[in-house]
Amino acid sequence: MDPDIARNRLLDAAEELFYGRGVQAVGMDELRSASGVSLKRLYQLFPSKADIIEAYLRRRDTRWRESLAAYVSERTGPRVKVLAVFDWLHDWFAGPGFRGCAFINAFGELGAVSPAVATAAREHKDAFHRYLAELAADAGGPPELAGQLALLAEGAITTAAVSGSPEAARRARSTAETLLQVKGNPV
Numbered sequence: 001m002d003p004d005i006a007r008n009r010l011l012d013a014a015e016e017l018f019y020g021r022g023v024q025a026v027g028m029d030e031l032r033s034a035s036g037v038s039l040k041r042l043y044q045l046f047p048s049k050a051d052i053i054e055a056y057l058r059r060r061d062t063r064w065r066e067s068l069a070a071y072v073s074e075r076t077g078p079r080v081k082v083l084a085v086f087d088w089l090h091d092w093f094a095g096p097g098f099r100g101c102a103f104i105n106a107f108g109e110l111g112a113v114s115p116a117v118a119t120a121a122r123e124h125k126d127a128f129h130r131y132l133a134e135l136a137a138d139a140g141g142p143p144e145l146a147g148q149l150a151l152l153a154e155g156a157i158t159t160a161a162v163s164g165s166p167e168a169a170r171r172a173r174s175t176a177e178t179l180l181q182v183k184g185n186p187v
Contacts, residue, residue: 009035014056019102057120078139086173093166100161
């Protein structure tokens with residue numbers, strides 16, 4: 001099997017299994033079975049489980065942020081773009097298999113013992129915060145607005161995961177709308 005195909009199949013399986021059940025609950029043999037990649041090839045591509053966990057998180061980060069940015073970029077107006085973040089979150093929460101933030105989940109399982117997982121989680125959150133800071137600045141908001149929006153989004157992600165309801169995104173959107181009105185001109 002071509003190494004790129006094998007790598008993608010392994011990462012697809014890792015994403016489904018790790019996100020669905022947790023990184024510690026899934027063994028390498030299960031990844032092999034789910035991906036159809038031989039154990040020998042698996043270990044050639046990812047010498048340890050830590051390597052595949054980090055690769056899974058890195059790929060998920062790229063996909064997650066690209067999907068969000070594509071959704072937001074289709075909107076017109078800087079304040080509408082800020083609010084679109086919460087609309088995108090609602091769609092994500094309502095989708096099949098939503099289990100919260102993969103980075104918080106992995107950090108909760110391994111952050112204390114895996115510097116790579118902790119770093120991947122921090123870098124994901126930092127990149128999301130920078131993105132929100134760009135949107136907030138474009139909307140005329142003060143620098144602290146980005147942190148407030150990030151807390152709203154992170155709280156909505158956690159609440160939706162625990163409650164099983166996407167409505168946390170709607171409540172967070174409403175609060176973001178209020179913040180935008182308080183921090184500048186009405187939406």
